Amino acid sequence: MERNLALVAMFAALIAALGLIPKLTLGFGVPITAQTMGVMLCGTVLGARRGALAVLLFLALVALGLPLLAGGRGGLGVFATPSVGFLVGWPVAAFVTGLIVQNWRGNLAVVSAVASVLGGIVVLYGFGVVGMAFMLDKTLAEAALLVTAFIPGDVLKAVLAGGITSGLAKARPNSILSRG
Numbered sequence: 001m002e003r004n005l006a007l008v009a010m011f012a013a014l015i016a017a018l019g020l021i022p023k024l025t026l027g028f029g030v031p032i033t034a035q036t037m038g039v040m041l042c043g044t045v046l047g048a049r050r051g052a053l054a055v056l057l058f059l060a061l062v063a064l065g066l067p068l069l070a071g072g073r074g075g076l077g078v079f080a081t082p083s084v085g086f087l088v089g090w091p092v093a094a095f096v097t098g099l100i101v102q103n104w105r106g107n108l109a110v111v112s113a114v115a116s117v118l119g120g121i122v123v124l125y126g127f128g129v130v131g132m133a134f135m136l137d138k139t140l141a142e143a144a145l146l147v148t149a150f151i152p153g154d155v156l157k158a159v160l161a162g163g164i165t166s167g168l169a170k171a172r173p174n175s176i177l178s179r180g
């Protein structure tokens, strides 16, 4: 129990730490950020439930005003930006990513990378597109076209998440809760 809580807090802190890497804000107001890789890692390492909880804890701290989003942003205002769909989708992305890793045996690096693509890109972009269409007053098709700008970076993050998860499993097998 205490160990679960500590790991959830540690991964919320990991997402915050990845926010120290400078973001690149695109013309339509949603940044390219390394924090998405933290969301993927929450799922691949902690599994569905604990991974989603870590992301929810991170978002709760952001909502309370802590400047933990890349570029030092925080507060309820960030949920009224074109990023809102992605932010709402982050816990779901971690959950789906974790669910896939928990249920799919096979090479951990490959499974984690593929799970990160499915949860952290396919599912997450669904939320992101709806949020962007709403906030930017665009059609779903127009918003979907805009998010393609994130694909190369996010695929790279998914591959990195796979490698990091597999490396962690070799160094500290007990830390991989998704394969418990």
Ligand SMILES: O=C(O)CCCC[C@@H]1SC[C@@H]2NC(=O)N[C@@H]21
Pocket: 030, 031, 032, 033, 034, 036, 069, 070, 083, 086, 087, 124, 128, 150, 153, 154
């Ligand atoms: O910091 C924010 O405003 C939230 C950012 C949400 C960014 C989304 S997550 C998926 C896609 N990949 C990125 O690198 N950025 C977007």
